[in-house]
Amino acid sequence: MRRLAVLLLALVLVSPTPAFAADNPFATLYSPTADASVPLNEPLLVFGGAFNGESSGITEVDVSTDDGATWTSTDAHTENWALVLTPTTPGPLTIQARAHTASTTGPVTASRTIQVGGTTTPPFTGSGLVLHDTPAPDLNDPDTAAVELGLRFQVDRDGSLVGMGLRRGDYTGPVTAHVWSADGTLLAAQAVPAAQRSQQITFTTTIPVTAGTEYVVSYYTPSGGYFATENYFLGGIAQTPFYTPVNAGVYSYDGGFPAETWNASNYWVTPYFAA
Structure with missing residues (x-):
């Protein structure tokens, strides 16, 4: 019996599986x-x-x-x-x-x-602005009013907008996508069918954009139910070729050019670009 106990102890000591995984953050x-x-x-x-x-x-x-x-x-x-x-x-x-x-x-x-403070134009290999989750809390907003929700941005080189992405809330019915100039001129509008939560939209006609000029990409929801994250755009976001300013998230009740802001909110609208 004693020899068996010694053998079992030896097997435990040479086991390749540790009792606890080491921290490696x-x-x-x-x-x-x-x-x-x-x-x-x-x-x-x-x-x-x-x-x-x-x-x-x-x-x-x-x-x-x-x-x-x-x-x-x-x-x-x-x-x-x-x-x-x-x-x-x-x-x-x-x-x-x-x-x-x-x-x-x-x-x-x-x-x-x-x-x-520079004006570099590093190589661009992606297509869309990527807005990852941050510690700010997300919300499926219970607001049911018709509203236009969007994002202000500019690009660091001439090119075209080829589409947009949406992260949707509880309302998943049809919406309308828009592209605007900074002065509120409507550059494009496109009907978007119903979809679940995340949605990628390809524009039927690309929209030319100019380096260093601000644009707004947005969508109109007739029944609220949108996804929002407050205290998100507390600083600018720099992802080649995009730059979004502080308070980049914008909205307008009843539609039209979105220019209002609320608590640096992110409405999860992202542009897609092609050089």
């Missing part, structure tokens, strides 16, 4: 994108994700803009985080991020350099 950076140009002395929204494999347990993400000399805590929970920075010095700015658990501070796992 890491952070990712979704926005801004590499080499994007951002305005000087204007708030910039930085956001990303944080993960710890199957162990989970992310407690914090912090960000450095001085090569790790100082760190700033972010709004973070489980898998997403956000921070508003205001760049005050022109030239390149490197943003680094690391994640924490209760027992471990992870290494720098996200690093990205952007251009402050």
Whole structure:
């Protein structure tokens, strides 16, 4: 019996499966994108994700803009985080991020350099602006009034708008997509059929857009029921070739050009671009 006990103990000691998985937290950076140009002395929204494999347990993400000399805590929970920075010095700015658990501070796992106050036009390989979740709470708004909901943005090069994306709320019936100039001139309108939650729309006719000029992409819902996230556009978003300003989310009750804002809300409308 004693020899059996010793043998069992030896098997436990050499077992390749640990009793507990080790913490290995890491952070990712979704926005801004590499080499994007951002305005000087204007708030910039930085956001990303944080993960710890199957162990989970992310407690914090912090960000450095001085090569790790100082760190700033972010709004973070489980898998997403956000921070508003205001760049005050022109030239390149490197943003680094690391994640924490209760027992471990992870290494720098996200690093990205952007251009402050510049006019760079880095290579563009995507098509649409990507608005990831942040710690701000989402809401299927119970408002049932007819309303136009949209997004202000500009691009860093000439090209065309080829479509838009919608993240919809409880109302999933037909809507109408619109593209506007900054002065409220309607550039395009297109009927959009009923769809569930997320929807990608391809414009039947592309809309030319000019670098450095603001546009609005929006949709009209006749019965409210839209998806919204307040306190989202607290800073500009720089994702080549797009830039959205503070308070980029806009609306207008009863339709028409959307120019009103509410608590920096995001109505989850995104443009698609082709150079």
